[in-house]
Amino acid sequence: MLNNPYVEKVENHKKILIETEEIYSHQWKWNTYFKNTHPIHLEIGTGMWNFFWREVVANPDINYVWIELRYKRLFATAEKAMKGTWDNFIVIKDFGQNIDKIFQAWEVSTTHIHFPDPWWKKERQKKHRLLQSDFLKHLYDITKSWWNLIFKTDHREYFDSVIEILAQQWLWKNKIVSYDYEAELSHFDTKSITEFEAYYRRFKTKICYLEAEK
Numbered sequence: 001m002l003n004n005p006y007v008e009k010v011e012n013h014k015k016i017l018i019e020t021e022e023i024y025s026h027q028w029k030w031n032t033y034f035k036n037t038h039p040i041h042l043e044i045g046t047g048m049w050n051f052f053w054r055e056v057v058a059n060p061d062i063n064y065v066w067i068e069l070r071y072k073r074l075f076a077t078a079e080k081a082m083k084g085t086w087d088n089f090i091v092i093k094d095f096g097q098n099i100d101k102i103f104q105a106w107e108v109s110t111t112h113i114h115f116p117d118p119w120w121k122k123e124r125q126k127k128h129r130l131l132q133s134d135f136l137k138h139l140y141d142i143t144k145s146w147w148n149l150i151f152k153t154d155h156r157e158y159f160d161s162v163i164e165i166l167a168q169q170w171l172w173k174n175k176i177v178s179y180d181y182e183a184e185l186s187h188f189d190t191k192s193i194t195e196f197e198a199y200y201r202r203f204k205t206k207i208c209y210l211e212a213e214k
């Protein structure tokens with residue numbers, strides 16, 4: 001991390017948690033942290049936070065938790081969010097794979113995962129993918145009943161692998177499965193898309209969309 005100017009900015013940022021001991025100490029106590037009992041919405045792999053700002057403005061009664069790994073993106077997300085008057089969010093530097101240490105059972109309402117790295121170039125790289133069997137089981141455990149996982153990707157093979165795992169697990173109920181959600185779903189909205197989705201749309205890439213319910 002030598003020469004990365006964002007390391008220090010992230011380390012000193014009051015809305016970014018980086019120490020795992022502190023992050024995991026909030027497990028089952030996030031409502032105490034936020035000082036209310038509002039539902040928690042989670043986004044993993046937030047990137048530059050282009051998606052959630054409209055949500056945050058529109059929903060002061062929801063607490064937002066964003067998990068990201070990269071320093072510049074963590075900082076950009078926290079800074080953009082802090083420009084508003086709202087305080088209902090926290091940014092966490094950790095691997096999304098650690099959700100079972102960050103949250104207790106039934107602590108999270110909706111989770112968004114938009115364009116996670118597909119790790120597709122070599123077969124052996126697929127082990128780095130976020131959405132795998134254990135992760136999806138842990139995500140199920142921390143999610144409240146009748147709430148959702150929303151997953152978008154341009155990578156059809158990754159998408160199909162997730163659908164296959166869910167079918168094997170018999171846990172989540174697939175409410176919406178679309179291989180081209182712009183064409184198929186009425187709630188597609190260009191104003192609510194992430195940085196990566198905007199990029200792929202320039203090439204007319206079809207975007208896969210999954211909404212699964214606990």
Ligand SMILES: C[S@@+](CC[C@H](N)C(=O)[O-])C[C@H]1O[C@@H](n2cnc3c(N)ncnc32)[C@H](O)[C@@H]1O
Pocket residue numbers: 044045046047048067068069070073094095096097113114115116117130194195196197
């Ligand atoms: C392809 S980008 C998508 C960013 C954003 N969701 C979007 O759609 O514009 C994937 C993001 O996930 C983050 N990331 C990759 N692996 C992760 C992991 N294991 N846990 C949390 N974030 C991760 C990367 O740093 C990157 O910002």
